[in-house]
Amino acid sequence: MEWPLTSGDYIIGDTNSSVAVVTLASDYTAWELKNYAICGTCFSENFGIEKIIVNVLANQNIHCLIVCGEDSGHLAGQSLIALAENGVSTxxxxxKIAGSNAxxxxxxxxxxxxxxxxxxEVKVVDLVGNKDPVAIxxxxxSCTGPKRIEAQIVSMPEVDEDSWRKYEQLIKQNVMSKIKKG
Known part of the structure; x- marks a missing residue:
């Protein structure tokens, strides 16, 4: 099976690298980073994070995800860090990502x-807000370590401009809840 599994705004580096880099809303092309397996953006706190998980799990070499750059208005970076620290509540x-403000x-x-x-299996490194290519x-x-035991192939449906509609009822509930509190 060809890797990466899902589409997105990313570039492939050394597929044997143990590192994936997500630059959130920042333009990774200007940073000239190297020694990563995959590097790209993430703007959304749901489908974007799911795509990251799918692509990272599909490459058994990756065991470190660096989250850097300027966060999006959807708080994808804050949500990724909350996921790593708190997991999800069902x-x-x-x-739902526990502790996410998105x-x-x-x-x-x-x-x-x-x-x-x-x-x-994946160490998430919090550099949210850091846009210094030298520091990144x-x-x-510095991210070294053993390969994960095996890759995990996970499928997810294609995401399009109407995919968010499945959350339309939740959006309405959240808005109404905020209006009642205010």
Missing amino acids: MAGSR SLPYLNEIPMTAISRFLR QKVID
Whole structure:
């Protein structure tokens, strides 16, 4: 099977590298980073994070995810760090990133086994807000360690401009809840 598994805004480096880099809303192309397996952006706190999990798990060499750059308005970076620190809470069939401040931090398109494995096997390094390529490169170069035991192939549906609509009812509930509190 060809890697990476899901589409996105990324570039492939050395597929044998143990490091994945997500630059959030920052333009990684200007940074000239090296020694990573995959480097790209992430703007959303749900589908974007799920794509990261799918692609990282599919390469058994990757055991370190560096989260850097400027966060998006959807708080993808804050949500990734919250996921690494707190995991997910399951309520009414939805998996919400515990501690996320984002509007829709739900990881419902991939299996819970994939999320659990990601949390167990991948070290997430918090450099959210850091846009210094020299500092980021030092962290990339310091991430060493053994390969994970095996790759995990996880599928997820294609994401398009209407994918968010499955959360439309949750959005309405959140807005109404905020109006009642205010």
